[in-house]
Amino acid sequence: MNKALLTHLGSAIAGALILLCIPGVSKRLFHDKGATPDLPTPPHKSARSSALSPDSLQSSASPKAPEEQPGKDNLEELFDIADIRIPSRPELESYLVANNHPAEGYLAAGMILQDSGLMREALTRDPSNPHILFALASRDDFPSADRIEWARQLQEEQPRNSLASYLLASLTWNDNPRTSTLQSLAQVADPQEFHSFTSESMVALNDLLRATGCNPGGAALYATMAVDMAHLSPLLALSRNLQEHAMQAAPGEAIQARQSNAALGSSLAGEGDLISRLVGLSIQRNAYAELPPEAPLPLAGVEPEALQLSIEQSRNHIRELSKATETLRTSPELVEGYATRALVLGEIEALRWLDSRITPPSE
Known part of the structure; x- marks a missing residue:
C-alpha cells in the first residue's frame, strides 16, 4: 500500500475522531428512525435567563481528543483484508x-x-457537469477566480441546490457587501435541496477501481474512505465568518447570520457520511454562540437547553456507532458488506448495519 495514501487516510480518520469531540445539534439526526431517542419540542420562551456561550456548550464529561492517529499498520491490515x-x-x-x-x-x-x-x-471534457464543477470549486489548489466562476456555473446549473449558494458565499465573502451575501443566503432554497455530490464521487472512484482490477468490496471500501471532502473547508470558513459577523452586526443582520449558519449546519448534519454530520453539528453550535437572551432562536423551537442535550446524545450515538469499525479487521465478508452499504446507503446506515451484526439483540 502506498505510504502517502496511508498517511492521507490516517490523517482523515484522525480528523473524524477529533470531530467527535466537537459539540453541536442536529434535529434531523435526532429524529431519524433508529437514531437516538426523539427530543420533545421545548416551548419557545419569550426570554431566556442566559445565552449559551461556546464554553457552555462543552460537556464536562466530554472525552479528550485522541492523542494518536490511527496507526498505518492498522490501515494497511484493513486494506490487505479488503484486498x-x-x-x-x-x-x-x-x-x-x-x-x-x-x-x-x-x-x-x-x-x-x-x-x-x-x-x-x-x-474541459464536460464543462457543465455539476459534479465536476462542484469538485473543482471546492478545492483550494485552484485559483480563487476560477473557483468562483465554477461555483457560479454550479448555481446556474442547479439553482435549487443550496450547496451552490453556500459555496459561492464562502468564496466571495471578502469581495461582496455583507448585506448582499446575507440576503442571498436568506433566499436559499429548502435545505432538503442540499446536494453535496459525495455519493457521485464515491461511485466514480468505485467504478474506476473496479474497471482497473480491484475487487468489488475493496473498491467500495476505498471509495468510502478516500472520497474527496474538500467542500467542508470552505463551508466551515463560511460558518466562522457568519458567527463572527453575528457577534458584531446590527440585530437584524445578526439574526440573518445566525439563521443561515444554523441552516447550513442542519443541511450538513443530514448527510449520510460521518464527517459531514460531525461538521454539521459543529456549525450548529456556531449558530448559537454568544446568543443574546432576547434574540430569536437560530433553529426554530430549539432552546439552548435542548441544544445542549442534543449535543451530548448526538456525539455519544455517533461515537458508539464508530466503535463497530474495529470488527472490520476480523472478516472480509464484513468489510464487503459494510463498504457496499456505505456506498449505496451512506456511512451512517452502514455503521448501523455493522453494529447490528456484532450487537446481540435485546431480549
Missing part, C-alpha cells in the same frame, strides 16, 4: 484512453492521484 489494489498512473491513463476519455473518469483519477491537472481536464 484493495490501487492502479498506477500508467494503468489509469490506459483506462482513460480505452474508454474514450470519460470526464468522470478523469475526475476520479485525479482524486486517486491527487492530480489537479487531471481534474481540470475532466471539466
